[in-house]
Amino acid sequence: MAPHRIVAMTRYTDSVRSSLRERVLDAAYGLVADAGWAGLRMAHVAERAGVSRQTVYTEFGSKDALGQSLVMREVDRFLDGIREVLDRYGEDLRGGVTAGIEFTLRTAADNDLLKAVLTSQRGGDGELIAHLTTRSEPLLDTATAMLGAYAAQAWPEVDEYSRELAVECVVRLTVSNIVQPVAPPEQTAQRIARIVTRVALLKDED
Amino acid sequence: MAPHRIVAMTRYTDSVRSSLRERVLDAAYGLVADAGWAGLRMAHVAERAGVSRQTVYTEFGSKDALGQSLVMREVDRFLDGIREVLDRYGEDLRGGVTAGIEFTLRTAADNDLLKAVLTSQRGGDGELIAHLTTRSEPLLDTATAMLGAYAAQAWPEVDEYSRELAVECVVRLTVSNIVQPVAPPEQTAQRIARIVTRVALLKDED
DNA sequence: TTCTGGACACTAATAGCGATTGTGTCAAGT
DNA sequence: ACTTGACACAATCGCTATTAGTGTCCAGAA
Secondary structure (H helix, E strand, O other): OHHHHHHHHHHHHHHHHHHHHHHHHHHHHHHHHHHOOOOOOHHHHHHHHOOOHHHHHHHHOOHHHHHHHHHHHHHHHHHHHHHHHHHHHOOOHHHHHHHHHHHHHHHHHHOHHHHHHHOOOOOOOOHHHHHOOOOOOOHHHHHHHHHHHHHHHHOOOOOHHHHHHHHHHHHHHHHHHHHOOOOOHHHHHHHHHHHHHHHHHOOOOO | OHHHHHHHHHHHHHHHHHHHHHHHHHHHHHHHHHHOOOOOOHHHHHHHHOOOHHHHHHHHOOHHHHHHHHHHHHHHHHHHHHHHHHHHHOOOHHHHHHHHHHHHHHHHHHOHHHHHHHOOOOOOOOHHHHHOOOOOOOHHHHHHHHHHHHHHHHOOOOOHHHHHHHHHHHHHHHHHHHHOOOOOHHHHHHHHHHHHHHHHHOOOOO
16 A cells, blocks of 8 residues: 555655646746846746745756757747648648648747747747757757658658658758748648658659 | 030049948958958958048948948849859850859858858858848848849749749758858759759649 | 048947856755 | 844945047048
């Protein structure tokens, strides 16, 4: 019985802790959106999260570490979103790619933090991007690898080289359209998907 | 005779003036490369160009105007370079595109000013990019239009929509590879050219 | 004429310096 | 576990004096 209780208590503690982390992270996210990373005060984070300043420090250690966790959470959520979209479309890779691109464009449009990470843009207001040493630098690489895996599964008849080219196109053209948009996300997504389909389906003669 | 002499003198004066402008611009270019736009001193420009500070002011009016002329000259040279490459390859559009991309990648690699203009990157050391109001903002548009014209001439059998897609690909993928290079210019250029060829040649079925 | 060189007013960048504000840590209290 | 208050230390701010640079004018030389 004792072991069981210990386990139960540990789980309870863990869940409390993780919900605490989430609350703090939520608070930080909102405040960063308002005042930018430089304008963020640990005291405000604690206040908005409904905890003491000390708790924030014991949980995250420092402001920099809090920033790390913040962008890591955002990155993970984005990657999960992409995965979910791709899964939802199953064998229809073109549909999945279109939806994934649109999802990415919309995310970048209303999430300054992820936009900064996706476009690797330093400076500006996204000063916290100095913290992307952990899991956000290789964001695009991760996304590329993910997309490549789905492509290999859904389009086994396409040769590997063509798939590589196509995946590279998706990623680079999407980022390009985040930086310099010319049409609403939906149209842009369809346009890129069309381009990419051509790249994948045509085996050149030379 | 009098009119002739006047004309001759005017031409002489013009040529002196333009060579003066060039010298000053050359001096400014070198100094900007060393110390950045903010670190540039009009006195240094004059000194290196071998003229008095006053002459620089009478010729350009202000430091800002000098910056304008500087980026305009660089932009024009780049555009001329692209044109020349495209002309040299004549009907061989794929060869021309490949060479043009490589030219662009190499230019961006060793010309910070043009790199800043091409990637529209503000801030950083390219503080003078605040001056791209004249002929550099539409640089990419101009290049796109140019490429489109050549494409229409060399590939009349390709439908217009496909040509548009292909040209967009060339421009966006090239810029993308300036920002995030993964291979030397030559390889990258060939890769992009291959992608673009596929986009142009395949008419999709849907 | 065209360019030079020096003199000038005015403005922007710089350095120094309290005063303020915020980070990060500690210990005692709940 | 979390809070509260206190603290040392560092970064930032507002202010001032000073420097350095822009932009202009004009007398003189080529």
